Amino acid sequence: MTLLSLTAMQTKIGQYAVLHDVGFDVPEGGVFVLLGRNGAGKTTTLRSIMGLWSPSPGSVHFDGQDITRMHTADIARMGIAYVPENMGIFGTLTVDENLVLATARGRIDPARLKRIHALFPALERFRDKQAWSLSGGQKQMLSVARAIIEPRRLILIDEPTKGLAPAIVDAMAEAFREIAQDATILLVEQNFNFARTLGRDMAVIDDGRVVHRGSMADFAADAALQDRLLGLAM
Amino acid sequence: QDPIKIALIHGLSGSSFEAFSKQAQTGFEMGIEYATDGTNEINGRPIELIIKDTQFKPDVARAVLAEAYGDDEVLLAVGATSSGVTVGMLPIAEEYEKILIVEPAVADSLTGPDSNRYVFKTSRNSSMDMQAQALALQPDENLVVATLAEDYAFGRDGIAAFKSALDGSGAEVVAEEYVPQGTTDFTAVAERMFNALKDKEGRKVILIYIAGGGDAPGKIQAMDPSRYGIEISMGGHILPVLPTYKRFPGMEGAVYYYYEGFDNPINDWLVKEHMARFGTPPDFFTAGGMSAALAVAKALKEAPDYETDTLIETMEGMSWETPKGTMTFRPEDHQALQDMLHFKIRVDEGVDWAIPEKVRIIPADEMDIPIGRTND
């Protein structure tokens, strides 16, 4: 079952053509990983899905419905959450207020909150603190927490492990596995080791084009391909 | 025949006072019409009015006045609306050696030491307002007054003029209060004045002299000064403000102009024509503009030639008829001396505003208006 399907998306930012031809299908369930060098267009792809940029030509279908021209808010209301690259934290609000805003009804399910606090203890300790004063990693946790504070069908996550301590990265991986039980994750990652353990399917973008699609297992096994597409010198 | 060019220089944009400028210009046009029996010609030469906007800015005013004198070559100019702007214009008249008739700006200083022999002023000045007001109070030993004015030159000069008119009458000023311009809350100052007056004997009056908005009289009246036997006194006002006078039935004061207060053929014509054309009676500035026009017309008719010096000679000491009676340019400072109206407020539910009914005309010579400047 395909949950999200991108066809031949081209996106312009101002007068720069950033995406030239991005198309892939994200199957329902599990983690789909999107890889690519800096500036390849990964963030732009996610933003195009969210309706923050508008691709033309090209289209985005979610659950069989065309959402290409829909308003971001309506896209989000269909059950899509977004964890942006810059984390998108509301600095003047407290940690709890950030979480409340991410719910549709303004009420947080206590059970879920508990799970989140177990996952990211810092968020419990600093619940009444204004979010700008959090450390870099804590902000990243808050941003992910916001995406999972309610059940969603699809979660777009842009480089969540950047700046996280190894122990937290482990916790995060654990969390994603758990989330992926009942939601689909579209994950943009630089940390290949992290992505490898999670992903089932994957695609690589380079210079605004999809240059590879396939299963993570195959890709992880093919060192030459990795080297060519990602420049994995290390 | 060459037209006689006259520049009307008023603030026509940039301030809500622009409405007054328009009244003055209407008045001027009607004045010329009246003086020329509708021919718009004097000595066979047509009158051409050139209208310019000061934008209520002295620098712009100076530029357009200089332009009128220099480029448009007008014979004389009339203006302007605000005193500050007009002060800035005075030296230009001297520089170009051409006549400037001040109308409707009020300040005494326009005929003061900074003025010059090219400047004539048909509008009233603050001293006249306040002296007439003092006379309307019929001051005697029994009168105690607290005054309220805005804290700047205009307010302070007005109160000084008022006090000098009381001099020798035996009346006493027990408090002089000044509030910042633009004050809208008068509770504090009213309390001060109440406290100063309430234990005094005699007729207790609060004199209010505030040109801007804020409705000081209404707000002080709302605090019920009558419980201390205090009455409020103030000068008359333009028509749009008179509805607020309905709260002061029986109050007496003095005013520059009210259309029913003056009884002469010019005023009759003005009221009739103004009603016919605009549906409203003429107001302060219409009458003022007309007076200026009538002065110009008379001078042009009488002067042997139109050299500036000849015109000045003609106008110095000249008397002429206006909607508010005879005016005379005082030779020393070129201020037009004029009658004022002593009124008593009557409220008539059928009329939108309170009616300042005539008590009597205060003749010009009953007031002692200080001489601002002496010629050379």
Add this chain to the structure above:
Amino acid sequence: MEQLSNILGRMGGVNLLPVALAAVAFVLIGAPSSWVTLTVAGLAMGMMVFLMASGLSLVFGLMDVLNFGHSAFVSFGAFVAATVLAGLSGWLGAESIALEALALALAFLAAILFGLVAGWFFETVIIRPVYRDHLRQILITMGAMIVAEQTILAFWGGTPYAVPRPHFLEGAWIIGDVSIEIYRGFAFALGLLVFIAMVLVLNRTRIGLLVRAGVEDREMVEALGFRVDRLFIGVFMAGSALAALGGAMWAGYETLITPALGGELMIVVFIVVIIGGLGSVEGTLLGAILVGLMSNYLGFLAPKLALASNMVLMVAILLWRPNGLRPAVK
């Protein structure tokens, strides 16, 4: 020292400032009747300023939009209400309190409606392109202010406009030597009502949070599923309606209004919002009351200083608390 401030904090902290001010004034004024008159007048004046400032505070504090055009809404509100009252002057003359009250209500309603519509127009046409850009906000709203003032001039002319006022709001209650203007009592009540309504709406709903978040990162709020554009329009309309209501209220107080009215009040309104601290309705009320009391007390004690009282108050408070008394946003 720390203990002292703790105790003060528990007792209400900065909220005690007006009380302290009133206490000091009581000693200095001496005459109790004058003191009561001044205090009541000051409180009511504060409430009236609050009515005008609350809309600005809402828009400025939550949306971070510096609306210099706010004064235009105040002026328009005043003129719209005055026009309606003038149109219904028959009812006002009818000596029936019910009719008079109805006329007043209609006038206020008209002002509010006007504020809503004008706010909608203003947000869509003027403000929308300049969110987050203070400088352009200042500039574009100043342009709008010029246009609005000219429009008022074109419609109502420059001569002062007399505002009829219901008879039951005329005059004063006289209790001993104390006089309390009835209109001020009315203003106080209305201001209090608006204050309570605003506090309830902002505290009971997420609107306040959403708007603040939307200002910080609009895209993210949309990505959470909220229509920021509609939210902002709504808040802006509410702010404009409050301004118009404040203007209507002020028209009744002044009884003689000119198109310059809004502009003349703007400085004090800005001062109140800043003293109070950004984004907090409570702060705005506090600031308004301080300004109201201060000007009345100083006007009595030292009229020469009354002029600068607001400025001095603002500078002193900013030096003490750079973010104002009760900022909602640090």
Add this chain to the structure above:
Amino acid sequence: MTTPSLVTQDLTIRFGGHVAVNAVSCAFHPGELTVIVGPNGAGKTTFFNLVSGQLTATSGRVVKDGTDITGMAPSARARQGIGRAFQLTNLFPQLTVLENIRLAVQARSGDGWRMLRQVTAQRGLTAQAETYLEATRLTAVARQPAAALPHGDQRKLEVALLMAMEPDIYMFDEPTAGMSLDHAPDVLELIAGIKADPTKTVLLVEHKMDVVRALADRIVVLHNGELLADGPPAEVMSSQIVRDVYLGTSGGAA
């Protein structure tokens, strides 16, 4: 051993009740690269902020080459030779990449107060700035406004700014976070280059264990604002307590 170039004594800062950095005493030496690790919120960035002056310590001292700089403004410390790159990219967004760098070069030259000389006449300055661009491989985008760069290039520019300051003490806060694998080596190479200079002191906050292993001469571990461990990499990384609080079960291999 050389004399330390930077010393902190009992450095502490409180935010309300929360102690973000707690009595940290530590000395750093020229020619040495110290990696600071610790869980998120441990106080690493805050420690940097205290050293470079963005925050002022509640108590304790910071001493650079014998001078007490605890109370100095950030700009004064920068002029004392303390340079800093930020964890969250912090640039002059509307200025071009070249202008960004030139500002840093100029700050060092002390020309900022010149009013009558024209920038365009200062060819030397521009030339210097260009060498840093080459070093960070940003030459191609030199005339673009910083805001238009992709995230990875912005991180590089952040590093380039620090290089251009040519401080004695380099402080990098997760310089390679969000950089793709083909870009990160450029930056690591640069850091290695600085490390090779015996007069320079380098402080590096980093979560990527491979980077830590490749570069560190010494590791300092912060936890809850306190200094938990300090020593050679092998020793610190193998200690149980560090594994417990920081690395987790996978030992940072993920």
Add this chain to the structure above:
Amino acid sequence: MTNGFTGTLAIKGIVLIIAALLLFAPFLFQDVRSIEVAARICIFIVLVASFDLLIGYTGIVSFAHTMFFGFGAYGAAILLKQMGPGWTPVLLGALAGVAVSLVMAVAIGLLSLRVKAIFFAMITLAAASVVLVLASQLSQFTGGEDGITYKAPDLFKPATKLLSDADGKVLRLFDVRLNGKLASYYFVFLSCLVLFVLMLRFTGSPLGTVLKAIRENEARAEAIGYRVVAYRTFVFCLSATIASLAGTIYAVWLKYTGPDTSLSFAIMIDILLMVVIGGMGTMWGAVIGAVLLVMAQYYLRDLMGAAAEAVASVPLLPELLNPDRWLFWLGIIFILLVYFFPKGIAGTVMARDRTT
């Protein structure tokens, strides 16, 4: 990059033409109003450019600029009034104006260290309005609302003959009388030119770059070693000084100084309009903005009058084009400009270079 700098060239070309027109204004336009307009343009170019140093280059929003302008104007005006015409009062007045401006600027600047930008703007607004009120209250010195008129140094009297022919009559060059008025204009023109060129040098200097850096990211500028506070206070003082000098020049030219010519909030709005219309963050913008707005103030009205007459037969249009509503149109034009040309005219034209 190669076809790059056409926009900048165009702007510089326009500015050069404006400069040439101003230089020869007395000879090109011989009516009275044109000279008034030309002098006003010169002074406002300097005033607006000095304001741009704050708002455009450093990102400081201040509403106190007219206050400094006023200090300079009143300094010269009061002394010219008290001491009579001459150069000493002009010089002393300029010095006094600058001194008072500096004191105020430092005081306000030091306040700015503690408060947010928007609060700073409000404080300057407050300071400016207090000074405005003071000027109206201290009427024995300032002439209050009415302002002061006085005489400029003898050289600038219209009756002064710069050169006279054999009969002792004033000599004419291309039909222009070489009298004091001409001298006065060139005094304005040259002093403004000097001040403007100085500011041009400032902005192109390393100092100018630092100011831009502070505007963009204050904290980072501090972190790479710039003492932001010192720089900000310095530009504030610098811009105050220049505004004050512009005020002195204007006072000498106008021979009248009052709140409405030097202190009022209306002038502050004019300055803002000019900065925005011209384009912030570029000195050329100040020139273009000042020229356009001053011209609008003096000629838009006439133009609208003509337009209204031309369309007199059409319903409604003449009403809208009523010359007295010219401010309405200015407001509309202004909003459109901010909307469509956020960088102003100069900024928009020059921005083209970047993108090619």
